[in-house]
Amino acid sequence: MTPHQDPPRSDTVPHPSRWLLRGGRPAARWIIRRWYDVRVQHPERFPRRGPAVVTANHIGIIDGPLMAIFAPRPVHALTKIEMFDGRLGRFLTLTGQIPLDRFSADPLAVRMALRVLREGGAVGVFPEGTRGNGELDTFRRGAAYLSMVTGAPVVPLTFIGSREPGGHTNSIPPRRARIDIVVGQPIPVAAVPWPRLRTDVAALTDDLHQRMLTGLKDALAETGRVLPGPLPPGEAA
Template sequence: MRAPTTQRDLDPHHLERPRTDRTPHPPRATLRGLRPISRWLLRRRYDVRVTGAGRVPAAGPVILAANHVGVIDGPLLAIFAPRPVHALTKIEMFQGRLGRFLHLSGQIPLDRMVADPAAVKQAVRVLRDGGVVGVFPEGRRGAGELDRFHRGAAYLALVTGAPVVPVILIGTREPGGHTGSLPRRGARIELVIGAPFTLEQMPWPRRRADVETASLRLRDRMLDDLREALVTTGRRLPGPLPSGELEPDPSGGVTGTTT
């Protein structure tokens, strides 16, 4: 389905704050076209298992919120989610050929170190157009235990009314593995999808305290899903990154400390 291109085509919500009537929808053709071949290629190397795919609504706006363990988390989410995903991706990745590919595949560049209204508007545009946005609330790779949790996913849910669907990633980094390391060939990788979690849509202005409360509710829900996923799969997370490999993280999280 094409993106709306005229004022008459636009959902009236695009005129609400933050306004997205002049924000272009990220590209979609490459993302949709490459997903089948990408799934085939990755499954030649890894044993990728997706549990709970039917929990993702088949239509309408959806926010996929995932824990962040390894360097391939973003590609896995975009490729194996039941629907094409426009993931908020750190702006440092948008360089050279990789950056061009990420742009063409519809991923959304995000400057994590400052408030980034352009990224927020692009994500809101996708959701108001009935698409899927991927968010990693931890903000950086780590143990994947949700110790650090940012407000972005809850904010998008409060703005758009889109349900948040938790995704627990397991096996994307080996225990003790480095920040950029890949799992060994043949490794089993799990994407465990939880039931949708709905936060009541909140009109502008949205107070910081309201977004923080919603974020803590979402984190509690994701922690429950994380514990359940580890039990049902019989797996465990890889533990912290080696010393000195944890990326700097901006203030603004509702839990944890800045490193």
């Protein structure tokens, strides 16, 4: 039996598209750096091979593209399904991003993420579930679950500068703005065979949350920067 046949099975779902995500990243980085001063801090911390669950705070609409393009390895990020409409949706599909229903159980998204991880790839998760102040006030369980199923380490990222203070939910920073992406120390997680208890997932979630809060504090101190604060009143991402 292959890992894809372990519960939950991932042999019946397609692997997200890979060719544009892999081949287009150098050109995309060149284009973005003509507009923004993007700095990736500590890229050497990112595992060079094997599965990885990449977790990050979420402050701006460009965080997902920045993760996919500037992480040291290609990342298939779980992305809210509302964005998979029209041309943007086709582009997200071509770049291997995984549509996610944030408001109900989404077994298809979970199985697609597991397929990527079981084949040694990286999956991106924003545990806050939505854009906001980026201070990790909330922390959902998806990252813990994916890492427990596969034994993939959790690799924290901290985004700083991808939304200006007071900027609205869909705002982007002005030209030449500095954007820091700080790679944290990977957090090893042991694989847990089926069945996995909710209490174990919750305990790992709490541990990851605390570790990421510490990493967030360290990243802000290292860069000498601050987060943008909450979205303007009445706005939700």
